[in-house]
Amino acid sequence: MTEAHGPGIAALPDGADVVIVGGGHNALTAAAYLARAGRSVVLLEAADHVGGAAVSQRPFDGVDARLSRYSYLVSLLPRQVARDLGLDLTLVRRRYSSYTPDPGDPSRGLLVDGEADDDARRAAFDRVGAGDDVAAWTEWYDAVGLLARAIAPTLTQPLPARDDVAADLARAGGDAGRAIWRDVVERPIGEAIERRFRSDLVRGVVATDALIGTFADLDSDLAANRCYLYHVIGGGTGDWDVPVGGMGAVSGALAAAARDGGAQLVTSARVSAVTPGVR
Template identity: 65%
Template sequence: MPTDAHAAPDHGPDQHPAADHDVVIVGGGHNGLTAAAYLARAGRRVLLLERDDHLGGAAVSAQAFDGVDARLSRYSYLVSLLPQRIIDDLGLDIRLVRRRFSSYTPDPRDPSRGLLVDVEADAAAARDAFARVGAADDADAWHAFHAETARVAQALFPTLIEPLPTRDEARDLVGDDRVWTRLVERPLGETIDARLGDDLVRGVVATDGLIGTFTDLDDPALDANRCFLYHVIGGGTGDWDVPVGGMGAVTGELTRAARGAGAELLTEAEVLAVDPSGRVRYRHDGAEHEVTAQAVLANVAPAVLDQLVTAAEAARAAGAEGSTPIAPRDERPSVTDAPVGIPPVVRERLRRLAAPEGAQVKVNLLLTRLPRLRDTEVAPEAAFAGTFHINELQSQLDAAYRVAARGEIPSPLPCEIYCHTLSDRSILGPELAASGAQTLTVFGLHVPHRLLERYRNDELRERLQAAVLASLDSVLAEPIEGVIATDAAGRPCIETKTTLDLEEALRMPGGNIFHGSLSWPWAEPGAPLTTPAERWGVATRHPRVLLCGSGAVRGGAVSGIGGHNAAMALLEGETA
C-alpha cells in the first residue's frame, strides 16, 4: 500500500485506484481504536467512523443513574485478554487491579455455607474451604485442573498476537496430549465430570464455558470448550482484572493513542455501505458522504459487515452514481439448504453461524452498602471481591439450559456478580466514595435472544430483572431491594440490558457479545494461510476488507487483539 495514496497511478478496473485514505475503519470500539493507533503510528492515513456520539463501543463508562456521581462500566467490565505488548507498544497508561479472591459460591443446597476461593490461601486453608461445602475430595483435583489450564495459558496466550499457528503447532505448544484431548477434543461437561465430583465445584468450573454462550456442556459442537479456553488463558494466567477508572479509562487511553498518532476519529458518522473495492458511504451532519480507501477494517460483527456490503451491491445494481462494479456476493448456505441427512449438531452449528445469538442479561446496580449473606462465616467484602456465583450448581446450569431452550426464563436464574468498587473506588464521586456505596454488575446466564420470540423486550427486561433479584435474594440474609440506592428522582439505581438492548445500542446481532460463534485460536487443517489477512486470522472474502473486531479469529472480550492483528496484516501486506 503506497504511503501517499493520492500519488498512486490508475491501475484499471480490477486494481485499486487512488484513495482518500490508506485505511477506513468502520466502528470505534476498542479494537477499532487499537488498529487506528497502530496504523497511524506507522504513518498511514486513517479515518475511523463511529455511528455513536462517543468512542469505545462496549468498553465504556457511563453515568447510568440520573444525578448519581458514579461512572459504571456499562457493558464490559473486566480485563483478561489485553496483552501487555499492546499496552507497551501504544504507551497506554492503564492500571489493572488483581483480585485476591477468585470466587465465592454460596451453596444452593445450604446457603448458610459457601466456597470461597482465596488465591493467597495456603494448601491447608484451601482444602478447608472445599471441605466446608462437602467437597473435600475435590480440592486436589481442582488445583490440578487449574494448574493444567495455567500451563495451557502460558503456551497459547503469546500466540494471540502472532500469525495463526496451525492446530498441530498449537498442540505441540501445549505439549500434553492428554490435556489437549480434555480441553479441545472432548466436550467440556465430560471433562469436568471426569475430574470433579461435587455439583457445586463442577458448576464453578463450567461457568467459564457458558459466558455469553448458549450451549449444553456436553454438546459435541464444543462451543463451551472454545468459550472456556478464552476465559482461562488471558494474560498467560487466566486472571480477570479490574480496570482502574472503569472500562472507559481503557478506551480513553486507546483514543488518546490513536488521535495522538494522527488518526482521524469521526463520531456520529453512521456507515451505510461498504464496497469491497474500498468505497465507504456514511451519514454525518445530516448528509451522506463517500470516501475511498486502500483497505477497510470492519470493527463490526461479520453479519453487520455482510449487510453493509449488500447495501453497496444494491446501490451498484440500482446504478447509484459513483459506485464501482463489484463481484457478485458469495451466497451463504442457509439451514434449509442443508442435506436432509445432515447430523443435528452440524445443522445447529449452521443455524448459529447464520444468526448470531447472545445468551445473557446484564444488570448494573448501585448499593448503599453490601448486603448481608446467609453465610455468616464469610464477610461480604470477601465474598463480593471476586466472582460471586449464584445458583450455578452444574445441575442447575444444565436445567437452566433446558428451560431456556424451550423458550422460557430459567428459575432460579444462574448469575455471576462483580463488585468493581471493592477494588477501585475512583469510579465514584468523592461523596459516594467516602460512603459505603458499592456497585454491582450482574451477568445472568442462559437467557438466549430467542426469548424475544415469546416476550416483548420491555416485558422481557422486567421479567429478567425480577429473576436476577430473586436469584440474589436466595443467598442473602436480607432483600437486595433494601440496599439499592436511589437516583435524583427517587428511582432505584438498577439498569437492565437484554440481548435486544445490546443489539440496538451496540449493533451486536442477537446481542452476541462475541459478534458470533467463537473460533479456536489457531488455523484448522486445510484453512488457507496464503495472504497476510489469512495468516493473521482477519480475512474476509473481500481482499481489501479485513475484520478487526471480535468477529476475527481470536476475537472476543476487551483485548485489542483483533485490532492489533488487522493492523499487522495490513502492514505485512505492504512488504509482501
Template identity: 60%
Template sequence: MDNTHDIVIVGGGHNGLTAAAYLARAGRRVLLLERDDHVGGAAVSAAAFAGVDARLSRYSYLVSLLPRRIVDELGLDIHLARRRYSSYTPDPANPSAGLLVDAGDPEATRASFGRIGAESDAMAWQELGEDLGHVARALFPTVCEPLPTRSEARRLVGNDDLWTELIERPLGDMLTRRFSNDLVRGVVATDGLIGTFTSVHDSSLDANRCYLYHSIGNGTGDWDVPIGGMGAVTGELERVARQAGARILTGAEVTGIDADGTVRYRQDGVDQAVVGSRVLANVAPWVLDGLLGDRPADTAKPEGAQVKVNLLLSRLPRLLDPAVSAEAAFGGTFHINETLSQLETAYRQASAGTVPELVSCEIYCHSLTDPSILSKDLVTAGAHTLTVFGLHTPDRLAQEDNVGLRARLQAAVLASLNSVLAEPIEGLLLTDAAGAPCIETKTTADLEEALNLPGGDIFHGLLSWPFLEDDAPRDTAAERWGVATRHPRILLCGAGARRGGGVSGLGGHNAAMAVLEAEVAEGSAA
C-alpha cells in the first residue's frame, strides 16, 4: 500500500466525509481514518432497541446549518422536511395552558400568547424574528467563504443597535429588554444554551455565540428533520466521497500525529503509519493536541452540558392543555420547564455540582414529520419516537459515578416530562426483545466514550464568532478560512473549527477550500 497521500483525514464524522468528498473530487489522493466500525460520528441512525424496527437519529437529530451550496456542489441526495410548528411550551405554573408557536398561522400564535398572559410580548416576538432574519440573510452567505473581519461583518448587518444587542452585550440584556414574560424569555433563551453551560447574563457571551449559530442557518434559522434520519445525511456524504475516489478505513484508531504529516494508527491490532502532505483533523482541538503530544499545560478540557434521552412510545402522551393537540405540541420543539428563571436556577444548581431539581428539557418527535424511520407495523400501531435534550447537566456531574448519574438524570428527565403531561410517560414506553422499556440515556461521559468528544462537548469546545477580530492574523489560507492550528500542515476540519458546530459540513468544506487555496498560492510561488 502506498503510504503517502495528498490528504490524510483523522475522523470520519460528517465533516471529515465532507472534506474527503470535496478534495477527492478535486483530484487529491485522500485517505480517511475512522476508529469506529462505521463512519458518521454523531450524525448516525441506529436501531437503539433490540428487536424493535426503529432507527433513531441517536445523537444529533436536526439540521439547520448545512448550506444548500454544499448539498448542490456535492450532489447529495438528501431531503429535509420543514416543521409547521416552531415550538410548544406549557406554563410550569399552570400546565393546562401553554404557548404554541404556529409558523403556519400567525393569528393562532398571537392568541396563544394571550392564553399565557403574554399579549404584550407577541409583537416583540415577531419583531425579534424579523431582526434575526435580517442578521441571518446578512451573515449566513459568508459561512462558505473566507472569514470576514468583525468590522466587515458589522457592515454586512448594517444595524449598529442590533449588532450591539446580539454580539456585544449579554444575551440576557436583550431578553429582559424585549420581553416581559418569564416563559417567553426562556423559550428565546434556550437557543443560546443548547450544549453550552453558561448563564445568559454572563459577560463571556458564550450564550450569544450559541444563539447566533442557532438563528442564522440557511438564512432562516429553521431547524429541519432529515428524512430517513441523520444516518441518511451521513450515508450520502460517504457515498459521494467514495465515488470521488476517497479511501475510507474503518476500525483504524489514530494513535499519534507528527507535525510533518505522519499519522500513526492501529487497525486489527497492527500498528501502521501514513504520511499526508496535509492532515485534516476531524477531532476536537483538545484531542488533536493529545495526538500531537504538545497540549499546553494550561489547556482546559472542554465540558459538555447536556443529557440525551431517546424513547419509543406506543402513542403520543396526552397533554394537560385541552386547547392543543399532542400532534401540534410535539410537531415542533416541545419546551419543558424552560422559563428564564428555571433555566438560571438550573444553571446555578448544576454549577454547585448537583443535578438540577427540575431539568430543563427540549423534546422533538422525528416520527411525526418522518415516519420512515419506523417499520410499517409500528406506524400502523401509532408508535412514535421522542428525543429529549436536557440542558444544564454538565460533565462535572459525571466525574465519579457515570452509571449512577445516568440513572438519576433519566429519572429527572422523566419527572420533568411528567410535570406537564396528563399521564405518566413510563406507561407508554414500548418494550424491546428482552422486555426492557425502550428508553436509552446518554450522558456527557457516554458521548466521550462513544464519540471521542472530550467532556461530552458536542461543539468540541467553546464556539467562536463567525468572523475574525480586526487584528487577527490572516496571512495563511488556513487562518482566513478559520481552520488553522499551530502546525502549517495540520488543519482542523471538524466542529472545533470556526463555524464548525452542528450538523453543517462547514468545518469540512472550509478546510478543503483552505487546502485548495494554499495549493494555488504555493504553485504560484514556485
C-alpha cells in the first residue's frame, strides 16, 4: 500500500500491479518495460514534471533553445534499451572530449579529438610538450576499449562472475587485456596513470574521468576506478552523445514509451509512506 497526496492522486486506479515512487529516467525506463510486459503500472513523482535531473529548460527569453539543466550528456543508455522501447530520440556524437589548458602556459592546451588521426594526435601532444606520451595514450585507450567491450554488455545481462569477465578480457586482449583489468579493476587507478604517463598535464586529463564528481583518492581506494569505468564503458566504445533538445528529450522519449505501454505517470504526487505486502 502506498500513501500519497497531491492534485494528481484522484486519478490513481485501484489494484495496480506496480507502483513506482519517483520519476527520474531510471524510473521511467522501469515503467516502460513493466507496462509493455502487461503490468498495470502507476508512477508517482513529487515534482510537477518527470525526468529528475535529465530535464531541459529554455533559459533565454525569446530564444527557442532548450538546454540541459543538470545531467548533460548520454553515455550509459544501452542501445538495446533504445531499441526495445522504440525511443524517438536523436543523439549526436560528441567529437571533442576535452580541452585542458597548460597551467604553466595558458596560451596552449591539450585538445582531445575523438576523430584525430595519428599525425593530428601527435601534433596536439607536441603543442603541450607531451609528445613522449602519444604512444602510451594510444596503448592505454586501445586497452580501455577492450575493457569497455567486455563490460558494456553486462549492463543488460545477468551479472556475470568477476573472474569470468576477466577471463573473457584476457582471451580477447592477451597481455593488454590482463594489464588493463589489473590497472582499472584490481589496483587503484592512480598507480597506472603515474606509471604509464610522463606529463602531469596528460595524467590530469586521464585522471579527470576517475575523479570528476567524487571525493575519491586516485592512489588509495577503488572508488575512482568505478567512476572511471562509468565514463569509459558506454556502448562498448566510451563515446558520449549529445541529445538533440537537451536531456529533457531523453526523459520525454522514455515517458512517451511508458505511456504508450499503458503506464500512468502522476506528477505533483508526494509519497509519504510505503507499506510492503499490503494491497
